[in-house]
Amino acid sequence: MSLPADPSRAIKTAVASLVEELVEFRRDLHRHPELAWEETRTTEKVAERLARDEIGVQLLPKSGLIAEIGTGGPVVALRADLDALPVGDQTSDPWRSGTDEVAHACGHDVHTTALLGAGLALQRLDRERPLSGRVRLLFQPAEEVMPGGALEVIAAGGLEDVTHAFGLHCDPSLDVGQVGLRVGPITGAADSLSVRLTGRGGHTSRPHLTQDLTYALATLVTELPSALSRRLDPRAGASMVWGLLRAGSARNVIPATGVASGTLRMLDPVAWADAEQLVRGLIGHIVAPYGVVADVDYIRGVPPVVNEPRSTAILADAVESTLGEEGIVSTTQSLGGEDFGWYLEQVPGAMGRLGTRTPGGPTFDLHQGDLRIDERAVGIGARVLAQAASAALPRPSVDASA
Known part of the structure; x- marks a missing residue:
């Protein structure tokens, strides 16, 4: 019996039979979030669930795994990230995080x-008739830290x-049933910066006898x-934003140390x-007049995610097969960092933004403890990824025999 030219029906049927299990699996992950590299x-x-369907896995040294379906031929990679954030879960869902100050506030459980x-x-598709290549599943650790677990994979x-x-990332500004796509850069480059200043402290009544570190730190932060x-x-x-400032312990004491930490993000990979x-160089010039040491x-951190045109078209076709034309929406480049960019520096590919907002419901934000996901996005994401992988493999020859 020949394989249908379009396997989307078989993928739809397979995912539909798994949806209830997948939702429960996602809830279990949400209850038990784990930070990067943990x-x-x-x-x-x-790994246990893949093994039940006889999908072999390669465990990575710290955490994460690689699995592969099919034998021989070219490989299409699908990627997901495993880690949660050091953020408290502020929801009241029965499956809310059971770990203090750790939550899947970026949708990695999805x-x-x-x-x-x-x-x-x-895997079920491959059993009906072998795929015309291989699909590699990259369950990647540590996306939330720089330079990211992609390099280990x-x-x-x-x-x-x-x-x-191919990959998908939750987008709570899009309704469930929508996937945001664009050709070219879809995220920005992002670096992490921490500056520790040291100098001679003293009493606030005698700043001239000190190296006024607090003033130097404030100047650095603004300049x-x-x-x-x-x-x-x-x-x-470019956008330089500080997230952490720390100096001093009393109002009348000039401290001897201080720290400023933040991120530098930009749209242009050349810059x-x-x-x-x-x-x-700029930091040295800014703090030099105050005599402190920086x-x-x-x-x-990570380069921009740059969606390659043909890969984006494949992903768009997968979205249309799953959700219809209305499921495809255009999206803009953001300054958010995503270490999927390391993959796309080496191979063609594309990332889409998976809508997770309940239509008519509130718009949440990523990296916030109140993030809630419309769980219909789980099955949609599974279908889109499977369809994209199937479409990216070479078309199998059609066996005309019965």
Whole structure:
């Protein structure tokens, strides 16, 4: 019996039979979130479920795993991230996080479960008739830290023989049943920066006898973003934002140490390549008049995710097969960092934004403890990923015999 030219019906049927299980799986992950590089339970749960359907896995050194469906031929990679955030769960759902100050506030539990569902559906498809290639499932650790767990997956051979890579990311500003797509950059480059200042402290009545570290720190915090705006091409879309400031313990004591930490994000990969050297030089010039010493910890984070045109078209066709034309919406480039960009520096691919908002319901934000997901997104994500992988493989020859 020949395989239908379009396997979308078989994928739809397979995912539909799995949806209830997948929703429960996602809720279990949500109850038990794990931070970057600590996703051991999550890894075990995914590996156990794949093994039940005879899908072999390769465990990564710390956490995460790689699995593969099919034998021989080109490889299409599908990726999900496993880690949660150090954020308290503020929801009242029965499946709210059971770990203090840790929650899946970015939707990675949805990503993981959708990829699991896609893998199980493709395994069933492969049993009916072997795929014309292989589909590699990348369950990646540590997306939320820089430079990200993608580099470990790549080092473990995750991209060997890969022709296309696809991923989805939750977007609570889009309704469930919509997927945001664009050709070209869809996220920004992002780096992490921490500056520790040290100097001679003292009494606030005698600042001239100190190296007024608090004043130097405040100057750095205001002047570095300003200087960058004049040293980088405005078209680079650079944004330097501080998230942590720490200095002092009393109002009348000038401290001897202080720290400022934040992120530098930009839209342009060319400007990103030179950013570290520029930032280090500017910091030295800004703090020099105050006599303090600046110890700069600059972590080169992630490049932009740049959606390749043909891969984006494949992903769009997968969305249309799943949701109809109305399911495809255009989206803009954001300054959010995503280490999926490391994959797309090596292979063609595309990432889409998976709508998770209940139509007519509130709009939540990522990285916030009150994030809630319309769970219909789990099955939709599984179908879109499976369909994209199937479409990216070479078309099998049709057997005309009965």
